[in-house]
Amino acid sequence: MKSDLDRLMLENKLDAILVTGPARHNPAMYYMTGGGHLTSGDLIKIRERAPVLYYNPMERDEAAATGLETKNLAEYGYQELLEKAEGDQIKALAMRYEKMLVEQGMTSGRMAIYGKVDAGSAYATFSALQKILPDLEIVGELRNSVLMQAMATKDETEIERIRKMGEITTGVVAQVADFLTSQKVKDGLLVKSDGRPLTIGEIKDLINLWLAERGAENPEGTIFAIGHDAGVPHSVGNAADYLRLGQTIIFDIFPCEAGGGYFYDFTRTWCLGYAPDEAQALYEDVYEVYQQVMGELEVNARFEKYQDRTCDLFEAQGHPTIKDDFKLQEGYVHSLGHGLGLHVHERPWSGRGSTDEDILAPGAVVTIEPGLYYPERGMGCRLEDTVWVRPDGNMEVLAEYPLDFVLPINEG
Amino acid sequence: MKSDLDRLMLENKLDAILVTGPARHNPAMYYMTGGGHLTSGDLIKIRERAPVLYYNPMERDEAAATGLETKNLAEYGYQELLEKAEGDQIKALAMRYEKMLVEQGMTSGRMAIYGKVDAGSAYATFSALQKILPDLEIVGELRNSVLMQAMATKDETEIERIRKMGEITTGVVAQVADFLTSQKVKDGLLVKSDGRPLTIGEIKDLINLWLAERGAENPEGTIFAIGHDAGVPHSVGNAADYLRLGQTIIFDIFPCEAGGGYFYDFTRTWCLGYAPDEAQALYEDVYEVYQQVMGELEVNARFEKYQDRTCDLFEAQGHPTIKDDFKLQEGYVHSLGHGLGLHVHERPWSGRGSTDEDILAPGAVVTIEPGLYYPERGMGCRLEDTVWVRPDGNMEVLAEYPLDFVLPINEG
DSSP, X not given: OGGGHHHHHHHTTOSEEEEESOSTTOHHHHHHHOSOSOSSEEEEEETTSOOEEEEOGGGHHXXXXXTSEEEEGGGGOHHHHHHHTTTOHHHHHHHHHHHHHHHTTOSSEEEEEEXXXXXXXXXXXXXXHHHHOTTEEEEOOOTTOHHHHHHTSOOHHHHHHHHHHHHHHHHHHHHHHHHHHTSEEETTEEEOTTSOXXXXXXXXXXXXXXXXXXXXXXXXXXXXXXGGGGGSTTOOOOTTOBOBXXXXXXXXXXXXXXXXXXXXOEEEEEEESOOOHHHHHHHHHHHHHHHHHHHHOOTTOBTHHHHHHHHHXXXXXXXXXXXXXXXXXXXXXXXXXXXXXSSSSEEEEOSTTOOTTOBOOTTOEEEEOOEEEEGGGTEEEEOBEEEEEOTTSOEEESSOOOOOOEEOOOOO | OGGGHHHHHHHTTOSEEEEESOSTTOHHHHHHHOSOSOSSEEEEEETTSOOEEEEOGGGHHHHHTTTSEEEEGGGGOHHHHHHHTTTOHHHHHHHHHHHHHHHTTOSSEEEEEEOEEEHHHHHHHHHHHHHHOTTEEEEOOOTTOHHHHHHTSOOHHHHHHHHHHHHHHHHHHHHHHHHHHTSEXXXXXXXXXXXXXXXXXXXXXXXXXXXXXXXXXXXXXXXXXXXXXXXXXXXXXXXXXXXXXXXXXXXXXXXXXXXXXXXXXXXXXXXXXXXXXXXXXXXXXXXXXXHHHHHHOOTTOBTHHHHHHHHHHHHHTTOOBTTTOTTOOSBBOSOSOEEOSSSSSEEEEOSTTOOTTOBOOTXXXXXXXXXXXXXXXXXXXXXXXXXXXXXXXXXXXXXXXXXXXXXXXXXX
């Protein structure tokens, strides 16, 4: 939680953090500012002190609305610095950071940097700053950053926002199910009232529309993949594909609050009209593992333990798993789940690269999403819900929705 | 244009470029891949050679769909590298880049890096790579990068996509105008059929809905600001504000294709019902400058020339401008416009920091957006259209829309 940030900084020997970039669609800046409408800015937080937001003068009102202490970047004399740097913009920017850090008394110690910006700009600017302030250790972290550690548990306000996104998400899923089951059938395909086959592209347009009606954004797109594509976990589905009865459809939807806020993540696998035996057996295997693992989750356990358990359960059913071959492309080929918040994927992690810190701590929000993939057999199945580890240690699915596989279609 | 990339790399002494991150909402990767559904990946382009896309194995089909030469990142042995790096993930990633670059014969010379990713990760990873390959000069550029130079002119396919976004944008603007003018009035405020005042938040929700209906995304939000807020250029408007007659409303809308593709950028200033003399005079000043500057644009001229011209014209009208005081907060306080493409703001630039290369070259797409701001007097005005510099040297507004100021409201 954000209230843990000072403690986490101390534990990780960080004296400061610097966040850069816009406030929207930039989780680090959103987290620290509350997601105002700042197109760019910098934020410096010294340990045990309140953060300071540096804003561009055109955005003074937006900066003030964050409620943070603010400073106007125009006061730092970029033009003079640029002259001093003989026109070298990167050096001038680094010198501006130097001025800001000197003012904050932060010219030595360890400072981590965050923010979704251009890789080249960040590399060049912070390399230049490192040269100017050699006693300051500029720290870059990967996905297990201190900020991601803080984000890994949520307070009640964050939970309510994720829950709301869950209601929106399952609302749209129900609307899609209603829409599909109310279509006509011709030659084994769903067809519209004009007799032309419905396409996946049309379904995705409706999903975006129905999300917008509920005030949500869908920046990462939607997976709606049928048949072979359902057998490839990250295939988003081909827009021109038709909706054929009796084929597995993986519908994985992960929208966020408008403005790049909190996400939800949810998957169902459907078969329209009927399920061939092979598909039904696949679904039942996934369903069984889903129920088993969901029932076993325990507060403060390491998340990876359930990845191992899921592999064991799928292997007992006779499926190959990623446990034995991490390049696997058939069977159970991914990890069980991931944390969810301002990133659609964040800590805690359940798969390779997870650590002892990736636990189901009270306040964690994680997805549980076992799946099986057989692209050569033209099918795949995944079931996913988002689970909150409650402060009392109990697990709560934040938005309940039926796990039904076959969507009945009136072929009359 | 992308076809200029090899020439631009040569002119800028770049031997290679490396692009990292997702393909969506990441202009550099979108530009190089066509915007597939890759959640992360790397792309290396050596000068005079076709780019190579490195994908994660779960996304092999999405990678193949780009039509580029592809390589599976799983083949580069990250786990072994991680062991060799004694668990240091950043070092292991840098070693993986080393393997990719060795394979491409790119271990010396100059290589620029691009891609919207976490600043800290990029800084740490490329700093580690720089240490491993000291003969390779890793170059980070700011907004005037070689890739931005290529992007600064568009081919016909790109123009058609921007034009389509222009039609969508002005379609929504017309729908908003129709909606506003069909409301009732009570005590000088627009009210809904239930008698409650309409809010800016409700208008923004409708804008998002109507954009989604047309298949567009609105990741950067919309400026819909009335009164004092209209006097602050980057104020997005307060969601709880009512729509009062006789106040200036700045409506600046900049949506993009779904999936983070091409943008459009468009502004009108409206007064509901009637315009007080002071607001009318403000509008007329902006309108006059808009028409004057639009009429003067010439192919291959430096864009900044028209910023100077705009300042002169506004000063002749008696307004303070940024020409004399770059911290100015009243009068004409920003630059005339900017290039537009996969970024809502890109080259050519018209304001401070622009260079001799920021010209109205054939194929450029720029916004022209003069404006005046008087927050203390509770008003502001901006008019903006997006202009294509055609190959024949003529200027074309990509989506025409009336410049009307007063929206008639039936107060009966």
